[in-house]
Amino acid sequence: MSILVANGLTHWYGSDSALEGVDLVMDSGEHLAVLGENGAGKTTLLRILATAARPTSGQLEILGLDAFRERARLRRRIGFVTHSPGLYPALTATENLEFFCDLYGVSRSRASEALETVGLRQVAQRRAARLSRGMQQRLAIARAILHDPRLLVLDEPDASLGSDAGDLLAGIMTGRTVILATHDHALASRLCPRSLVLRHGRSAGTPTRLHVVK
């Protein structure tokens, strides 16, 4: 069953094209790596797929719902990790997650479970500002899985995670549909059986499911 269907996703920043006619189909539980040089359009594509941005044109359906009309409903089912951790520096790791538990409408006990999953239990009471960059990134990943999303969109989450990034990501990706943008081809091939290569905002292939390179 297709969990995500994108048709002709195009995005312009002013007069600059960031994404041109990208098509994509993903089945439930699939893991897809999005690869490409800097400026290829990976972040733009991921922000659109996570419903954080609207494309200039194109259609996107996630879990059978129009992604732009049903954003509020879909966001209960999507977890998004961006380059920047986006944490509250004055709050502890636990407080950061408990705050987002309230926003997602899930039990606060999910915070400690998520901290355990990403290996931050021992720094649960440390303020986010005093965590290392890698720990902050783990905390951002913990936040993205608080509500047990079906679709996980990860934009270069491995940038500062350290040597066990693969194991950590493999753990949280299990049982979920995942779109992972990364520059690390070895990590991509380990975690994702499929990959989509972007070049100057276009997918490097024919505009059908076949362009998703096996």
Add this chain to the structure above:
Amino acid sequence: MNPVRVALAVARKDLRSEWRTRELVPALAQFIVLALIIANFGFQIDPHNAPSIAPGILWLALVFAGLVAFGRAFAAEREQATLEAILMTPASPVALFAGKALASAALLILCEAVMLPALALFFGAMLSGAVVAAVLLATIGMAALGCLFAAMVARIRARELMLPLLTLPLWIPFIVAGGQAVQSAMGLGGGYDEAIGLLIDLDILFVVLTSLAARFVLDE
């Protein structure tokens, strides 16, 4: 999802962050005391005219402190890259907005707790429950409008310039009605009840309007 739970969570988070960092309140309190000292020396003040000048000074200091307080409400979220994180949750934008407005209003009320006694000290203004009520009622509507425009300008470059340009014209009714209420409560003439009634009407109007608008402002 319970919007009240979301609004309270946002307000609690903002107030807890402020309590720990003490970024805003000490600066605002200092700003208010300095404004009062400057006004004290800037005007030809004697024991006869000081109480009549006090309401004007109060609203001037309150307006500028409010601009700083409300401006930080969303600017801090943007700088920490947390704005997108909270908008990516299924929480209602109206509840998020209400929480931010609640926290900003609480911070401004803290500043008012410094300003009113200082006003009595420097200008011999008569403080009473009626003065406090007028200031608090004005704070509600000003917080709603200030936070809405702060959210609107949070993602643009010239936000420090745009926030006062957008906010100040719509704060004028609060300054007029609040000014009249405070003057009357300080025994300087004018109808207190009419002014308070107008403040309540303005509060209801702008709280409803800004809540409706918040959905569109925070949606993208």
